[in-house]
Amino acid sequence: MKLYSTQNKQNQVDFQTAVFNSMPQDKGLYMPVDIPVLRQEFLDNLDRYTLQEIAFEVSSALLKDAIPADDLRAIIADAVNFDAPVHELDEKNYVLELFHGPSLAFKDFGARFMSRVMAYFLKDGEQLLDVLVATSGDTGGAVALGFLGVPHTRVTILYPEGKVSPIQELQLCTNGQNIRAITVKGTFDDCQQLVKQAFADPELNASLRLTSANSINISRLIPQTFYYFHALAQLFRKGKRSVVFSVPSGNFGNIGAGLLAWKMGLPVKSFIAATNANDTVPRFLESGVYETRPSVQTYANAMDVGAPSNWVRIMELFKGNREEALKMVLGVSYTDEQTLEAIAEIYNRYNYIACPHTAIAWLAMQKVQEQKANNEDVYVCLSTAHACKFPDVFPEEIARRIELPEQVAEMLGKEKSATAMDADFNAFKKYLLNAEGE
Numbered sequence: 001m002k003l004y005s006t007q008n009k010q011n012q013v014d015f016q017t018a019v020f021n022s023m024p025q026d027k028g029l030y031m032p033v034d035i036p037v038l039r040q041e042f043l044d045n046l047d048r049y050t051l052q053e054i055a056f057e058v059s060s061a062l063l064k065d066a067i068p069a070d071d072l073r074a075i076i077a078d079a080v081n082f083d084a085p086v087h088e089l090d091e092k093n094y095v096l097e098l099f100h101g102p103s104l105a106f107k108d109f110g111a112r113f114m115s116r117v118m119a120y121f122l123k124d125g126e127q128l129l130d131v132l133v134a135t136s137g138d139t140g141g142a143v144a145l146g147f148l149g150v151p152h153t154r155v156t157i158l159y160p161e162g163k164v165s166p167i168q169e170l171q172l173c174t175n176g177q178n179i180r181a182i183t184v185k186g187t188f189d190d191c192q193q194l195v196k197q198a199f200a201d202p203e204l205n206a207s208l209r210l211t212s213a214n215s216i217n218i219s220r221l222i223p224q225t226f227y228y229f230h231a232l233a234q235l236f237r238k239g240k241r242s243v244v245f246s247v248p249s250g251n252f253g254n255i256g257a258g259l260l261a262w263k264m265g266l267p268v269k270s271f272i273a274a275t276n277a278n279d280t281v282p283r284f285l286e287s288g289v290y291e292t293r294p295s296v297q298t299y300a301n302a303m304d305v306g307a308p309s310n311w312v313r314i315m316e317l318f319k320g321n322r323e324e325a326l327k328m329v330l331g332v333s334y335t336d337e338q339t340l341e342a343i344a345e346i347y348n349r350y351n352y353i354a355c356p357h358t359a360i361a362w363l364a365m366q367k368v369q370e371q372k373a374n375n376e377d378v379y380v381c382l383s384t385a386h387a388c389k390f391p392d393v394f395p396e397e398i399a400r401r402i403e404l405p406e407q408v409a410e411m412l413g414k415e416k417s418a419t420a421m422d423a424d425f426n427a428f429k430k431y432l433l434n435a436e437g438e
């Protein structure tokens with residue numbers, strides 16, 4: 001597999017390099033030089049394949065000889081070891097539940113696949129790989145649990161003290177083994193700044209092999225294509241073949257993977273990109289002007305992104321042409337107030353509890369249906385996280401009814417452990433250097 005930088009098509013690397021660099025030096029993003037279209041027999045008969053078989057079909061077509069078939073099958077068996085069921089709300093409306101992995105968020109697909117791909121390339125016993133992550137909640141949990149126990153790796157997670165939910169904090173601080181948590185007296189931006197400074201520090205880079213696990217890594221994007229095919233497989237079994245996906249979007253990696261899947265032949269009708277008040281992309285699709293803004297805080301806080309990194313990749317799929325993008329992607333955004341109303345409505349109508357991110361995607365597909373004459377289309381909103389991760393958002397009546405999954409029950413009894421630190425780079429650097437060889 002060859003990948004190019006969106007800043008310069010001549011700048012090409014192999015898959016392994018793209019995985020460890022995350023980002024080209026020129027600050028572009030890696031994109032596959034060749035996006036293969038999958039076999040027609042496979043695309044027509046998705047309902048005959050399991051999630052793991054789909055994962056192999058898709059990833060082997062993309063990766064080509066970067067990882068031999070048997071090794072790739074083993075990576076998939078280990079990484080994709082939980083389901084992504086389609087839940088029926090009614091005949092026309094479905095929820096693709098992506099929260100059945102260890103951290104209860106869709107980021108588990110990306111983080112688990114990435115960690116195992118990295119470990120695969122490290123298997124010859126090279127220097128320990130030090131993964132640094134700043135998190136405002138969901139990314140850290142997925143990366144911590146994704147790398148837990150993965151050989152030749154060590155993860156350091158920085159999160160802002162008091163600013164992640166109790167369950168998110170448990171996911172960051174109860175792991176032990178190769179996972180360390182630092183609680184920073186400051187904001188998420190302070191955490192991110194510390195990590196950025198570490199990557200730029202010559203002394204740290206001389207003694208540690210540092211890597212980021214951030215969402216622009218190509219090995220996180222690829223596994224997110226799997227569940228789109230798997231969703232259609234489940235709908236085909238119900239006789240539904242004309243499908244619109246509604247995707248709650250922040251950094252646009254999730255919907256970016258959906259569009260990559262479409263380029264590979266995913267038989268989908270179209271996508272809805274649903275955002276909270278951070279509406280850079282819907283504004284662009286509407287006006288043609290791409291103007292980023294500082295992010296604003298919302299209830300759907302995993303989507304509080306003012307400058308979505310992956311949008312560049314999506315425009316690349318449409319060769320930079322907004323008109324072409326508009327044929328496939330509808331952009332919409334909703335306020336916090338509308339998000340709360342949507343949560344209440346889903347609960348009242350279907351007795352179903354959706355997290356705030358999911359509720360935004362559900363609301364988007366309702367609005368589209370209201371505007372359109374009834375036809376054969378069915379709508380699937382992607383449910384990106386379990387409601388229990390965002391307890392403060394729900395009214396008491398609904399919050400009481402949220403069932404804790406077994407992943408959480410297991411964590412509740414464990415001791416939390418994190419190192420407290422000021423937002424001070426020297427302290428962070430000392431921590432990283434001192435801990436070497438521990």
Ligand SMILES: *Cc1c(COP(=O)(O)O)cnc(C)c1O
Nearest residue numbers: 138250251252253254302384385
């Ligand atoms: C990360 C996240 C999103 C946003 O996904 P992107 O790929 O960044 O668009 C949405 N919902 C939840 C719960 C998330 O954790």
